Amino acid sequence: MPAQIIDGKAIASKKRMEIANEVQKLKESGITPGLAVILVGDNHASRTYVSSKQKSCNELGMYSLLIEYPEHVTEEELLSKIDELNNDDRIHGILVQLPIPKHIDEIKVIESISPEKDVDGFHPINIGRMMTGQDAFLPCTPYGVMVLLEETGINITGKHVVVVGRSNIVGKPSGQLFLNKNATVTYCHSKTKDLVSHTKQADILVAAVGKANFIKAEHVKEGAVVIDVGINRNEAGKLCGDVAFEEVSQVAGYITPVPKGVGPMTITMLMYNTLKSAKKVLNSK
Ligand code: NDP
Secondary structure (H helix, E strand, O other): OOOEEOOHHHHHHHHHHHHHHHHHHHHHOOOOOEEEEEEEOOOHHHHHHHHHHHHHHHHOOOEEEEEEEOOOOOHHHHHHHHHHHHOOOOOOEEEEOOOOOOOOOHHHHHHHOOHHHOOOOOOHHHHHHHHOOOOOOOOHHHHHHHHHHHHHOOOOOOOEEEEEOOOOOOHHHHHHHHHHOOOEEEEEOOOOOOHHHHHOOOOEEEEOOOOOOOEOHHHOOOOOEEEEOOOEEOOOOOEEOOEOHHHHOOOOOEEOOOOOOOHHHHHHHHHHHHHHHHHHHHHOO
């Protein structure tokens, strides 16, 4: 029997309705959640992501501020703007769209964002809080993966989760969130020997590799849950994930498609984190 498809678009829509309702309530208490997005240079993909984030803010009734800099902006100028936003009461979330030009120190930029406004969840304080199981802004894509599973009713406790990919923004935090939910976690990466022997044991397989159709049916255990984080283009220029969808869906129990799988959840969780930050301001009054 072919795998059940996890409909990320539908789950994201449901979550967005919940967020929009909460934004409305917060506005009645005098607080409009606000997100500031900083875009440096003219990367086409970055510009598309930024517009989607702004569009989502508008749809959910949030305030959005876009700050654009040319490619040659200095690190000092960027840090000074972040400092200003850290102290701006209209802004509850700040994100710098990555990648940024090489002459600017990315780590320094991330660490200059107040952890209380770090809605991307990339600041080491939030990463540390996440690792120690404390309240934190969770990175949006891994958080979105967890919500997809929760909404689908998939139990995580005791499951063997294999994460292929160990980037700081997707692979590593995904594994950590599964560990926090009592899974047994294996990380695989480009130096892993005999990848199939690991992936084949997964009850839940997360692919965050960045290579079109990399995970084949032979990598997947019968009935496994397969989460495809990848966003790639195939040879024909068509959007596709890291998982060879057609063949893997003949083996897996559940699978996320690309598009309309993990993708719609990422911005949704960004909106959720911005709302959460604004709610904290209300509760501290
Ligand atoms: P990175 O390039 O930072 O990381 C890729 C990871 O894959 C690395 O850890 C790398 O290992 C590993 N890898 C590469 N080749 C192999 C291999 N042959 N076998 C096993 N592991 C391998 O990518 P990201 O984590 O940033 O992104 C991954 C994918 O997710 C991309 O397609 C990206 O576009 C997508 N993405 C999607 C988002 C969404 O909203 N859905 C959000 C963010 C990303 P090593 O560390 O050893 O180099």
